Amino acid sequence: MKIEILCTGDEILTGKTINTNYGHIARRLVEVGLGVHWGTTVGDDRASLLSAFRQASERADAVIVNGGLGPTVDDLSQEVAAEAAGVELVLSDHWMERMTQSYARRGRVMPANNRKQAMLPANAEFIDNPIGTACGFAVTIGKARFLFTPGVPREMRRMIDEQVIPRLLTLGGIKGVTRLKRFHTFGIGESRADEMLGSIEAFREEGGIKLGFQAHYPQLETKLAVHGDDEADLQRRLAPVEAEVRRRLGNFIVAEDDQTLEGVILGKLIAGGHTLATAEMFTSGQVAARLAPLPGAETIFRRGMVARDAIELGLAGEVSPAAAAAIAQDQRAASGASHGLTVLMQLDEGEDRPDFGATICIGIADAQGGASRQARLIGGRDWVRVGAAELGLDCLRRHLLGLPVDERIDFERR
Secondary structure, three states: OOEEEEEEOHHHHOOOOOOHHHHHHHHHHHHOOOOOOEEEEEOOOHHHHHHHHHHHHHHOOEEEEEOOOOOOOOOOHHHHHHHHHOOOEEEOHHHHHHHHHHHHHOOOOOOHHHHHHHEEEOOOEEEOOOOOOOOEEEEEEOOEEEEEEOOOHHHHHHHHHHHHHHHHHHHOOOOOEEEEEEEEEEOOOHHHHHHHHOOOHHHOHHHOEEEEEEEEOOEEEEEEEEEEOOHHHHHHHHHHHHHHHHHHHHHHEEEEOOOOHHHHHHHHHHHOOOOEEEEEEOOOOHHHHHHOOOOOHHHOEEEEEEEOOHHHHOOOOOOOHHHHHHHHHHHHHHHOOOEEEEEEEEEOOOOOOOOOEEEEEEEEEEOOEEEEEEEEEEOOHHHHHHHHHHHHHHHHHHHHOOOOOOOOOOOOOO
């Protein structure tokens, strides 16, 4: 089955907005065994959209259209779809009621122009959007089935997984079930992860499980895509491979699937009846910002200090692991928390140097004493800032799990 992804909007055509939606849709299709043959970007112009729809309808079997489902005059997807299909626009009473109720729950009156979002091509198939006002739909134009999704990323992503991919699998005659298993790691790059996993037999072509990597600094996502006859078949094939990946990647795995590193840490703190205080230097408070907003953190997170330099944290001497551990102990005592975490950073001189970076010192304190470590990061200010926050969180995760905090990390390798 030949699939085209057609993205609309002047903002992405002109480069004002980076088109991350295309990348997400394409990756998800490939992960479930669906190929992508064309990718098209069209501005908010009626004639250009109509031409693009007609061209796509002649060469593709299925077309995912992303964007243009909003309430404003430059949102043209429904109107152009109806014209290309040779049908009228009709009001969806169901979606009109859904939008009205959504606004009412928020204590607001729905603006009149939102009615436009309930106007769909006649005989269009409804595609649910459970978290937004843009109504998804599917319609046949020429020989292709067009599936329309909103440009809002969080709405689009949920609809792709829950609504669009199942329809495409059915359309393509692909039976069975597909699953994507994800491992989030910190401290290893793509090349090292590939070396650690590449010899697993199940990843060879005849093994039927596809291995993929996606680097999003400072983490690396390792993905296993598998298709099976049913859930039992899928689980039978995937379970031993999951176990082997966990064994080989070991302590570098910080979370799996929809988990996050900070979520794992909070879960361990809650399970152990622990509380936490943090002190951060030059991270802009990223450690606290990732932990404090999580549900349940209000009973765990006692205190967070954010400083521009070490003096503000009470450090008179050199930045060192011992100093970081001492500050963590001070934070723990002052706040009454069971655990303290400190991230200190000493930036190099001269940011124009190719080897510019920082020395990072992490300190963790608890009733038994704690742990500390030192690491070097090379890169610009933002690079080392993000890496330092991740390193601090990972050290805390390891400490809570009883793992060594000083295992070698690799920020650079790909």
